[in-house]
Amino acid sequence: MKKELLFFEKDDFYDYKELKQSEGYAIVSISDYLKDIGNSELFDNFDFTTTIIDISALASGYKEIQSLAEQLLDKFHQFEAIFIADKRYEELLRYELRYCFICFNDVEFSEKLEKQSKEKSQQSLLPSKKHKKIIDLDDDELDVFFSEFRQHLYGHEKFKDEFTELVNNFKIFNRLGEHKILSLFLMGESGVGKTEVARTIYKCLGGKKKLAKVNFGNYSSEFSLSSLIGSARGYIGSDDGEIFIRVRDSDVGIILIDEFEKSNATLFNYFLDVLESGKIISSLADEIDLNGFIIVFTSNISKEDFTHKISPELRSRFDYKGLFTLLYNEDKLKFVEFRLNDIIRKYNLTFAPQLPQNLLDYFLVQIDVSKFNNMRDLNKKIKRVFVDYILKQQYQDYEIIEDGKVKYSYVKRLLNIFK
Ligand SMILES: Nc1ncnc2c1ncn2[C@@H]1O[C@H](COP(=O)(O)OP(=O)(O)OP(=O)(O)O)[C@@H](O)[C@H]1O
Numbered sequence: 465m466k467k468e469l470l471f472f473e474k475d476d477f478y479d480y481k482e483l484k485q486s487e488g489y490a491i492v493s494i495s496d497y498l499k500d501i502g503n504s505e506l507f508d509n510f511d512f513t514t515t516i517i518d519i520s521a522l523a524s525g526y527k528e529i530q531s532l533a534e535q536l537l538d539k540f541h542q543f544e545a546i547f548i549a550d551k552r553y554e555e556l557l558r559y560e561l562r563y564c565f566i567c568f569n570d571v572e573f574s575e576k577l578e579k580q581s582k583e584k585s586q587q588s589l590l591p592s593k594k595h596k597k598i599i600d601l602d603d604d605e606l607d608v609f610f611s612e613f614r615q616h617l618y619g620h621e622k623f624k625d626e627f628t629e630l631v632n633n634f635k636i637f638n639r640l641g642e643h644k645i646l647s648l649f650l651m652g653e654s655g656v657g658k659t660e661v662a663r664t665i666y667k668c669l670g671g672k673k674k675l676a677k678v679n680f681g682n683y684s685s686e687f688s689l690s691s692l693i694g695s696a697r698g699y700i701g702s703d704d705g706e707i708f709i710r711v712r713d714s715d716v717g718i719i720l721i722d723e724f725e726k727s728n729a730t731l732f733n734y735f736l737d738v739l740e741s742g743k744i745i746s747s748l749a750d751e752i753d754l755n756g757f758i759i760v761f762t763s764n765i766s767k768e769d770f771t772h773k774i775s776p777e778l779r780s781r782f783d784y785k786g787l788f789t790l791l792y793n794e795d796k797l798k799f800v801e802f803r804l805n806d807i808i809r810k811y812n813l814t815f816a817p818q819l820p821q822n823l824l825d826y827f828l829v830q831i832d833v834s835k836f837n838n839m840r841d842l843n844k845k846i847k848r849v850f851v852d853y854i855l856k857q858q859y860q861d862y863e864i865i866e867d868g869k870v871k872y873s874y875v876k877r878l879l880n881i882f883k
């Protein structure tokens with residue numbers, strides 16, 4: 465028998481999760497264990513000091529709850545393990561699991577948690593607080609935003625002009641309640657800055673956490689919609705769909721959908737709805753309001769495939785559809801100069817002696833930008849040229865061995881500069 469099962473109110477789940485995370489716990493859904501029930505290592509490695517199990521999923525769809533739970537819970541060897549479940553299933557679980565747990569209680573609402581959730585609920589009255597959105601910027605802030613955006617993203621001047629106009633229109637029509645989400649569909653070759661557009665918008669809007677990014681390359685199977693928005697049998701908390709987790713974990717009103725063309729018609733239709741309604745709705749009808757958000761879709765498909773693969777309804781919903789062409793040499797050169805200056809600056813902050821002045825020119829002659837179309841390859845070349853230079857100088861790699869372990873390696877620290 466396990467010690468106790470704790471029930472939580474659905475609305476408190478995220479506060480509880482955050483609190484427990486700050487105490488070093490991760491909350492994992494029982495369905496992750498159910499999927500892998502034959503894997504005894506998974507259960508042997510279970511650590512009750514760092515993991516809490518949410519068993520709500522057991523209550524929502526399984527027939528033989530009692531015998532399934534008995535079998536399953538036995539596999540978690542620690543008596544002390546913490547199990548939690550949604551209070552909506554309390555009656556059922558109290559009955560079915562009466563032989564599995566010694567007692568049933570509610571999760572303890574410490575003062576800290578109550579205070580946190582009070583602050584949260586005050587905040588949630590003002591929905592714009594959580595995600596910083598482009599529509600919230602005043603004219604001066606928007607000027608700064610555009611100037612930084614133009615500076616960070618090299619080339620693509622036409623796109624930048626059009627984007628400026630789109631955002632200005634979006635601000636007006638959004639206020640009139642006629643335009644909820646600004647959607648951009650960016651096509652073009654690899655490594656020319658499609659994804660970088662979303663990263664740059666995120667940074668220029670002051671993002672401090674993580675850009676909400678979903679890669680549709682992982683969503684090509686028929687079950688993809690349920691992984692994206694949560695499965696019907698699953699549960700809102702720990703079984704949440706990826707897109708909800710990503711949006712909740714982010715602090716800026718932008719979503720990046722990478723490799724959009726890799727998914728299937730079900731997901732295309734779902735997004736048709738999202739763009740139309742301005743919200744994402746999970747399989748259990750929880751929703752997040754995306755009013756004022758930007759969604760950037762990126763894809764490697766050609767212009768011809770765009771018309772074949774994406775339905776006319778969806779195509780017409782995108783506010784901007786653009787083909788990103790290869791960068792001009794002068795833009796690539798700006799990219800190289802920026803990267804090299806950054807690397808030299810970081811090197812000088814980390815190592816002594818300082819690098820000689822005018823080193824930039826020495827590097828620039830060794831990199832022929834016209835040979836590179838993909839900026840990732842160009843980035844690799846920059847690293848190679850830099851590391852070659854450093855290793856050719858008096859600097860040698862060395863290691864300090866302490867307790868039989870390598871504690872310090874010059875090259876390792878050098879490579880850290882590129883992170
Ligand atoms: N126009 C650009 N301005 C600034 N940086 C760029 C630009 N293009 C590419 N980069 C740099 O190159 C890297 C790769 O670019 P990015 O991820 O945007 O490629 P992509 O066009 O999305 O390619 P893929 O189709 O392979 O995903 C970025 O991390 C960024 O550092």
Ligand SMILES: [Mg+2]
Nearest residue numbers: 658659722762
């Ligand atoms: Mg990309």
